[in-house]
Amino acid sequence: MEQKINCAEACVNGCILGDKCPNIEFREATAKFVEETSLDKMLEMAEERLRKKMTEPPKWVFPEDP
Structure with a gap:
C-alpha cells in the first residue's frame, strides 16, 4: 500500500520517502x-x-447563491 503524506509539511528538510516518493519526477x-x-x-x-x-486586472470571486 502506498503511503500518503503531505509533502509540503513532512518533507520541509528533505524528502522522507526517498525513492518511493510519488513526486520523484518533479524532484x-x-x-x-x-x-x-x-x-x-x-x-x-x-x-x-x-x-x-x-x-493583471483583479479576479473577483462571487459566492454561489444558496
Missing part, C-alpha cells in the same frame, strides 16, 4: 532546473512574473 526536474539556471536568471524570471501579475 528530478527541479534539481535539473536549479543546476542549470543561474540565480540572476531565476530572479529575472520572478520579477517578470511579478510585473505581469501586478498588471
Whole structure:
C-alpha cells in the first residue's frame, strides 16, 4: 500500500520517502532546473512574473447563491 503524506509539511528538510516518493519526477526536474539556471536568471524570471501579475486586472470571486 502506498503511503500518503503531505509533502509540503513532512518533507520541509528533505524528502522522507526517498525513492518511493510519488513526486520523484518533479524532484528530478527541479534539481535539473536549479543546476542549470543561474540565480540572476531565476530572479529575472520572478520579477517578470511579478510585473505581469501586478498588471493583471483583479479576479473577483462571487459566492454561489444558496
